Amino acid sequence: MCGTCAAEMEKKLHAVIDRHRDTRGALIPILHEAQELYGYLPLEVQRTIAEELETPLAEVYGVVSFYSQFTTTPRGKYRISVCMGTACYVKGAGEILDRLKARLSVDVGECTEDGRYSLDACRCIGACGLAPVVTINDEVFGKLQPDDVDEIIDSYDKKEGQV
Amino acid sequence: MNKVNMTIDGIQLYVPENYTILEAAKEAGISIPTLCFLKDVNEIGCCRMCIVEVEGAKAMPAACVHPVSEGMVVRTHTPRVMEARKVNLDLILSNHNARCQTCSRSMMDCELQALANKLMIEDVVFEGESAKLPLDIGTSIVRDPNKCILCRRCISACKKIQSVGVIDIVGRGFDAHVGSPFGIRLEETPCVNCGQCINYCPVGALKEKDDTAKVWDALYDPDRVVIVQTAPAVRVALGEDFNMPIGEPVTGKMVTALRMLGFDQVFDTDTGADLTIMEEGTELIDRIRGGGRLPMITSCSPGWIKFCEHNYPEYLDNLSTCKSPHQMFGAILKTYYAEKNGIDPEKIFVVSVMPCTAKKFEAARPEMSVNGLADVDAVITTRELASMIYDVGIDFPKLGDSQFDDPFGSATGAGVIFGATGGVMEAALRTVADILTGQSLDNFEYEDIRGLEGIKITTVEVADLKLRAAVAHGLGNARKIMDAVRAGEHFDFIEIMACPGGCVNGGGQPLQLSEVRSWKDVRAERAKGVYREDMKSFIRKSYKNPAIKKLYKEYLGMAGGSRSHELLHTHYKARDNYGKSPLPE
Numbered sequence: 001m002c003g004t005c006a007a008e009m010e011k012k013l014h015a016v017i018d019r020h021r022d023t024r025g026a027l028i029p030i031l032h033e034a035q036e037l038y039g040y041l042p043l044e045v046q047r048t049i050a051e052e053l054e055t056p057l058a059e060v061y062g063v064v065s066f067y068s069q070f071t072t073t074p075r076g077k078y079r080i081s082v083c084m085g086t087a088c089y090v091k092g093a094g095e096i097l098d099r100l101k102a103r104l105s106v107d108v109g110e111c112t113e114d115g116r117y118s119l120d121a122c123r124c125i126g127a128c129g130l131a132p133v134v135t136i137n138d139e140v141f142g143k144l145q146p147d148d149v150d151e152i153i154d155s156y157d158k159k160e161g162q163v
Numbered sequence: 164m165n166k167v168n169m170t171i172d173g174i175q176l177y178v179p180e181n182y183t184i185l186e187a188a189k190e191a192g193i194s195i196p197t198l199c200f201l202k203d204v205n206e207i208g209c210c211r212m213c214i215v216e217v218e219g220a221k222a223m224p225a226a227c228v229h230p231v232s233e234g235m236v237v238r239t240h241t242p243r244v245m246e247a248r249k250v251n252l253d254l255i256l257s258n259h260n261a262r263c264q265t266c267s268r269s270m271m272d273c274e275l276q277a278l279a280n281k282l283m284i285e286d287v288v289f290e291g292e293s294a295k296l297p298l299d300i301g302t303s304i305v306r307d308p309n310k311c312i313l314c315r316r317c318i319s320a321c322k323k324i325q326s327v328g329v330i331d332i333v334g335r336g337f338d339a340h341v342g343s344p345f346g347i348r349l350e351e352t353p354c355v356n357c358g359q360c361i362n363y364c365p366v367g368a369l370k371e372k373d374d375t376a377k378v379w380d381a382l383y384d385p386d387r388v389v390i391v392q393t394a395p396a397v398r399v400a401l402g403e404d405f406n407m408p409i410g411e412p413v414t415g416k417m418v419t420a421l422r423m424l425g426f427d428q429v430f431d432t433d434t435g436a437d438l439t440i441m442e443e444g445t446e447l448i449d450r451i452r453g454g455g456r457l458p459m460i461t462s463c464s465p466g467w468i469k470f471c472e473h474n475y476p477e478y479l480d481n482l483s484t485c486k487s488p489h490q491m492f493g494a495i496l497k498t499y500y501a502e503k504n505g506i507d508p509e510k511i512f513v514v515s516v517m518p519c520t521a522k523k524f525e526a527a528r529p530e531m532s533v534n535g536l537a538d539v540d541a542v543i544t545t546r547e548l549a550s551m552i553y554d555v556g557i558d559f560p561k562l563g564d565s566q567f568d569d570p571f572g573s574a575t576g577a578g579v580i581f582g583a584t585g586g587v588m589e590a591a592l593r594t595v596a597d598i599l600t601g602q603s604l605d606n607f608e609y610e611d612i613r614g615l616e617g618i619k620i621t622t623v624e625v626a627d628l629k630l631r632a633a634v635a636h637g638l639g640n641a642r643k644i645m646d647a648v649r650a651g652e653h654f655d656f657i658e659i660m661a662c663p664g665g666c667v668n669g670g671g672q673p674l675q676l677s678e679v680r681s682w683k684d685v686r687a688e689r690a691k692g693v694y695r696e697d698m699k700s701f702i703r704k705s706y707k708n709p710a711i712k713k714l715y716k717e718y719l720g721m722a723g724g725s726r727s728h729e730l731l732h733t734h735y736k737a738r739d740n741y742g743k744s745p746l747p748e
Contacts (some may be wrong), residue, residue: 005748011745043345044746056328057741058352061344065333072345 012037013045017052022098025035027053027063032071039075046072068123076111076118077135078156081135085124088132092146097121099149169235184226184237185213185588189682195239196228196248196278198255199314200227201363202681204324210314211251212278215239223247249282257289258337259366266367270553271336272674274365275312296340301349302527303356303372303520308340309367316677318343324663326640338550341368344741350524353473353740355638357466357661358520358670363677371520371671375542375551382425384640387513391426392492393417395433396518396582396666397545399692403673404549405559410667410688412696415564420552421516422565432515433578435492436572436590438714439463440578440705442731443485443587444595445722447656451628456480458633458654461587463487465525466661466670468735470638478735482731486538487583489515489522490531492571493538494730498656499718500571508536515542518582518669521661530733544671575708576700582637583666583690585612585619588658592623593704599626607704613694615664615686618644620654630655637663667693 016033020026030049035041037075041064050057064070082088082097101107104117111118127133129140134152141152164179171188178187181556183206188195199210215226218236221243258277258553261278263269268389296308315332316342322328329352333342343352350356353748361369381389402413421429444463450459462468462483470479485491493513501508517520519542525531526539543551552559564571577593580586589609596604601663611621612632617640623630635644648654662668664686675685702708719726 006746009748010746038747042747043435043741044744047343047741048746050601056331058328058331059322062331062333066335068335095596 010038010048012047014052017049027055027060028067031060031064035070040071040073042072042074050115071109071120073109074111074115074118076116078117078136079120080117081120081122081125083123083125083127083131083133083135084121084129085128087128091131093132095146096134096144096149099146100134103149103153111136117156124138167231167233168238169231169233172235178231178235180231182231183213183230184217184224184229184235185384187231188226188237188239195226195241196281196678197227197681198274198278198312198365199316200681201316201319201677204363205314205316205319207315207319207466210255210312212248214244214247214251215245216241223383228396235702245282246747249284252278252282252284253288256284256287257291258293259312260293260307261287266310267370267373267731268367272676273367274676277676292337294340294343296336299343299349301354301356301372302360303523303573304349304354304361305372306341306349307368307370308342309368310366311341312366313339313341314365314647315341316363316365317369320359320363321354321683322408323522323639324596325355325357325359325661326642327355327357327638328352330360347741351741353469353738355466355469355473355661356521356670357638359662361520361670362668362672362674363680365677371544371547372523373547374541375547375554378514378543380550381514381541386510387512388506388510389514390428390496391428391514391516392430392432392435392489393421393516394489394518394582394666395436395579395586395693395696396669396672396689397516397548398696399547399582399667400518401545401691402560404546405552407560409675409679409683409685409687410692412692413559414696415476415566416559416562417548418565418567419562420557420559421548423557424523424551424555424632426514427563428568430492430496430571431567431574431578432489432492433581434708435488435490435495435573436493436581436587437575437579437705437708437711438495438731439485439488439581439587439724440590440594441711441715442491442727443483444591444598445469446483446485447591447595448598449723451630451655458648458657459483460657460659463581463587464661464666465519465521467641467659469521469524469640469738470641470661471645472735472738474642475649478648479735479737482735483617484728484734486524486531486731486733487522488578489517489542490525490538491731493526494533494712497536498533498730499714503717508534512540513538516545516548517542518545518666518672519662520544520670522671530735533730535644544670545673546671549673553590565628570710570713573702573708573710574700575705576697576703577705579696579700580693580710582666582693583613584615584660585609585634585658586665586693587660588612588634588656589634590705591656592625594706596625597704597706599628603704606698612658613690615684615690617663624716632658634655634658637661638664664690671706 050060134141174191198212208228213226214223216238299306398414497508523542526542577590593607612634619634635641667689668686
């Protein structure tokens, strides 16, 4: 735990809140930026936002739990999203997802213990022509076969200096 | 107010333009079914039970939120409306855990059941997946989200009225449910256990933690001396659970019933209230004369205490150090009374019948004990007492009257008015004024601090003192007055009750369905009962209570003395809001 990093992050969070607090409907933009900052929205972050906006935490949590793009569990360095839209689904996204789960030993919404990968199933991302599609951070992988999964993960592991 | 002409079911009406269709129909004597609606609390039109047809409109608007307008023609019971209501109700029923046989509300308090009967639902058409969520069982409150119908009345009560806001809608679509953040148990959130959510719940999704089994066990234990005490607000509401009029005092019948249930002694918490006044009145005078911390704030309402611990910890030293009346009384029963009657205090089992769910949590606090013995062993609500009376088949309305037992049977009118907002302050002022002037003043009714105004502020002159006093009820109002104090406004004495209207409207009181609550002020009716009891009392000032005089003479010495402090006073500590872990990196 690095005390200075935590303090610096907290400063940034307060800056985010201050920037939005006087506008109507400030909560959602604040949540978005807070999630960008921390990667996820844990209780402590939500509580800070709630206290600053003088809004009950339950209301903040209600909003976070409503929108699927918000998450309360830590995300990995590489955020893997498997598109489960109709086209991807019929083209075998389910199997891709299963392979990823097995390879990473995590369930949907979870993060590997080393913090490297997190796995999500998302709604249609609009790349149906490439179905089935997986995104890892900003990179897009299309027309996947289940066997491609290992290769892709291997390439990321390699980037991290570990096979 | 401008008025508009409109027609509902062929009846021509001329109503204020700020009326909703529901209010206009009500005035015309037409009953439109509602479920989520609760006037002034929850007016959001989410259950779609009150939909009606409006001529010229394509969709069917919800009558509870749709305003009237000039020339509007409304039909409330067309086949299209009836069919749509049925489908909506069917959908609600399809995800309701209908274990009615074992539900606390099934006897007469379930609005969902009443509505299903009214709309003649014969079977649940849409059988499908149903939610299976864990129960949340606390010391005071039990939540069963599987019975919840998402009407959001509890959320409104908690957030809007009480400004506590520990529950809200969580999730989306089929997964949506009423819950606390991160699924934390209610008891570990800043919930204050006031139970207002229970009073507003139309079904059995919220109820008090049932402690009647504990009480029955004690009653049937031959080694136990089981003593019951009843709070002032219980007597003006208990009858409602037996179809008696709202606010009708049933003190004598209640005492009879308690004896029939097998309690060894039946005492009146009003005596505890008189004792509280002696201690709190003395404390107030001492604080003012001795430059103590002001304003002094009353500490009888355990919902308010927990609210203060969470939200205004820097004012904990402003709280009167007095325990609440039933705790004081419990402490006296296990010391003075036990000694005097040669009873081993360990054998005494004190049961408090309270209008309050927060009292359950209060009685379980470690602060509330003397010599390792809890002041009070079990707290049951007015509703739980009613269910015990039902259980043994007592025909309550037909019972004759009995008197409370001596030596604590002679409580004063000052003790009774504790049940209504403003009552604790009035009771205190009655005694403080006489102590300070050294005479028995005839003018002791403080009308300014009675009534249902959310915050009442007045200046009281007693002897050479000029007190600026405030009374707030409902925690939303408490927050306002505390924010004013924080901002530097000066008060000498503040009474705060967690529940709107005070204890008469506590979270443990008999339930009144929304169709009653929406149009009649239950709080006012019950408060009338309380003041009627006060008027009837032979003694109306706490310090004149002979039992109290004797108690001080034989045991406590003087009010605010060392023995009092050991038995009757306490302190509170600040509480976290959802834990204290730091922000992550």
